[in-house]
Amino acid sequence: MTAAAATTGASTPHSDGDRLLDVRNMQTRFHVMDGVVPAVDGVSFTLDRGRTLGIVGESGSGKSVTALTIMRLLDIPPAEIGAGSEAWFDGRDLLALSESEMRKVRGKDIAMIFQEPLTSLNPVFTVGAQIAEQVQTHLHVRAREAWSRVVEMLRLVGIPSPERRAKQYPHELSGGMRQRVMIAMALSCEPKLLIADEPTTALDVTVQAQILELLKTIQQRTGSALIMITHDLGVIAETVDDVIVMYAGQVVEQGSVADVLLEPRMPYTMGLIESIPTVEKRGGRLSAISGVVPSPFHLPPACRFEPRCPYAWDTCRDRMPDLSVTRDAERHARCHLHVAGAASRLEAAVSQHRQNMRVGRQLTDSV
Amino acid sequence: MTQNVEHQPPVPPAEITDTVPSAAEDYEVGLKSLNQWQLAWRKFRRHHLALIGLGVIATMIATAIVGPILMPFEFTTIPLPDEIVYAGRPPSLQHVMGETGGLQRDVFELVVNGARTSLLIGFSSMAIGVFIGTILGSVAGFVGGVVDNVLMRLVDIMLSLPILFVILVASRFFGNGSVGLVIIIFGAFSWMGTSRLVRSQFLSIREREFVEAARAVGVRDRRIIFRHILPNAFSPIVVAASLIVAGNIISEAFVSFLGFGVNPTSPTWGNILSNALTFIPLGNWWWPLFPGLAIILTVLAVNFIGDGLRDAFDPRSRA
């Protein structure tokens, strides 16, 4: 079973060896002035030790909120976590822990890296002090030991002359350097799970590649599991084993990264992949998914992607599709194309997708 | 206060008074100002405290105008109470705010008559201050160069002086107890903030396209100032003006309280308080209480209106 397989069926909630994280039916809502926003709506997934999982989706799809819910970093209120939501981590339901127990998990067992390294680091403390603070909190070591750990971590993430850099303030470092500091901080207590929320979005393109490379090598070296949250399929392709695709607060497709990217089984995923500009598609027309992401206050009654879906038919307007096993084993997609009786429609969609992807290549080839 | 060229300390949003209007709003003002006013009024209406404040101020002004006619105060006519009590009497049905000690005047009557003077001074001195500030700020902003430099250093100097103290001294030296002089003195020391606001508006708008365009088609400077720049400066000025009114009402009460302001025999809120002070050993708390509450109520109302105006004119707030 791959790490990202859905936990349909009643398996025991206890950790069974390799299982690190088991999120079940997570629901997170925000109470705002104009109503209630269902930001995460029944998300379930699992992650095994040492594996990497990508969560991909447009902004507002609920991918960051999923991570913040696992970390219990949302303010309640305005946020509300639905009854029945579970997030089993190493045999414990994080959502049921007391705040003080949860605090021991944060930064120690699960660490998080955020999008904007400049604002995510406190401007009035040196970067070394900010890392040392975390080390001292969780590892209960003396200041001197904490400091040598800081230097060691900064060296690990490839910061030159780490002793000097540790004594500098965030504004004195470059963007890439700051993100390395964030990574060093996250890894300082050897977490079992590292969550990276758009870690490269705010960085220059050349630096992006370095940071991804760093995350990958360090993840392999330390053996921690990694959740990579991004809107960038390129990042997903390069860094993760498995992937889940989110749309309007729901998981719409999941599987191994190769399967999902090469053989998408849900029209939204197909659209996402088709809209990536590639060298192959040069000269061709870039396709974009038509329409806009639905407002969280006015979600379509049935399939949430139906208004934008080129293959939608009556069923899609009547009933919300389940996240079900597709014909290919170990693949899940939330789409009526996979029910028995829609086989011809699925066939048409898949071949249309192949067609769309090939058009670009043919155009390139003909040049 | 010298301006610091190195950095501007960040100011939390709640304290920002001079909001720089967005470009979109600038154009709206110049072309169809009616829409901006409608928009501002719509936003202002949603600010409940500001609406209450507006109601309170309207009531106060009505009282200040009509009240003294219904309940005239004569310095020479001393009331004849049904019972002579030197310490005065606490609030009762006949005298809802009680009676003063000594002459046993009705405190309510004093407060109503005081409203006329205090509000008149607060609003008129604000008008003078805003007028001077607008002119000086316009000159500094439009002429620029040496003139600008001299005027702004003057503002720095004036802001370095303890203004309440200066007003106190000026009231003592030049005042003769007349309301008019008090208004002029307070107005003469209330212009600094406004001049800075107006100047900054000039500097930010002077180089904008629509002013350039107006100049290019031969519109005269005066017209540019009155048609294009000042309307843009209007909203921060109005907000600043509300603060001036509140500040001057309190300061005037204090100056009169010390006996340097309006003639002690005429009823202003400060004078009522001043007279009450000597009766402290007799414990007639109602005497200073009600004029003080009148001041608080007025200042609160004006501050709320200021808050409402700030939100109403803030292009970032939603209609």
Next chain:
Amino acid sequence: MMKFVTRRVLQAIPVLLGVTVVVYAILLAAPGGPEAKFAQNPRITQAQKDSFRKAWGLDQPIPIQYGRWMGILNPSGEGLGVLIGPAGLPNFLPTPLSGATNGVLHGDFGYSIDSGEPVSNRIIRAALPTFILAGTALVLWIVVAIVLGVYAAIHRYSLFDQGATVFAYVGYAMPTFWLGIMLIFAFSGPGLNILPAGGMTETRISPPFGSPEYWVYFGSNTPQALGDIAKHLVLPVITLVVVNIAGDSRFVRASMLESLGQDYVRTARAKGLPARTVNFKHALRNALLPVVTNIGLEIPFLFTGAIVTETIFSWPGIGKLTIDATRDFDYPILMGVLLVTSVMVVLANLLADILYGVIDPRIKY
């Protein structure tokens, strides 16, 4: 850093000079002038008036008068020699160099018309009570405003927060002197006479504050004397701080809320730090940056407020000195006090700027 301080000090000099000119102008423009006291006195002869004018230098042109008052000009010099001090160097230089002792620059603010004492003596004597009052108020003000504001921000929209909001609005709208009067009625009136209504010491047992006898008394009865002052401080200090606390607790709250919403606070929580550390180390440290500046700029108004408070509570400080001098047209004292307070405003601004750079590592000079 040194360069920045030097430049800011240099920038402050023209403003300070301007202040002296404006102060001089205001008092010059006043009707009557120093002679006003004698104007109506029939027993003062014209010769006496003239000698008074000459003694005061009132027979000189205004720029000369100003120059002498400032200490730029030597009052005994002739022609261009007025610029040179007794020691042969320019008169405006410090006393050890120029030998000059006259004028504001050399600490000479003239003599009180009322008592004939040097103005500087009067001001120095009045300064101690004011510093006791304002200093106590300052500490209380900063502590309470920060505690109120931070607590309200952390428990946003709670009952406490709403209560603090009402207090802030009302407190901010409240005239200081009225609060003082009401406090006197409440705590020193016939009803609940538990605190002194005015003064700095209990006159029946203690000599007047500041007199030589007082210090003898203070030396032999230190605990009682301190307790006595503390008791007299309660009402004036409350009167003085309420407005400032009202305004600044809002400011602190807004700043703290802004800080709490920042990414680095989320990072601090994600690191597993206790809520206390997140709030009081990471958020508060940043929230205090603008607060420090704001308080620096407001300190001078504490002294303006002290004028008001001292008058009501008969506190023998600068405020009372000012009001008495205003009442008596005591020009030299008024000029001295105006100048000293203005210098303090300029210095407070300077200090706030420098302090801001010290506590915020992002500021580079």
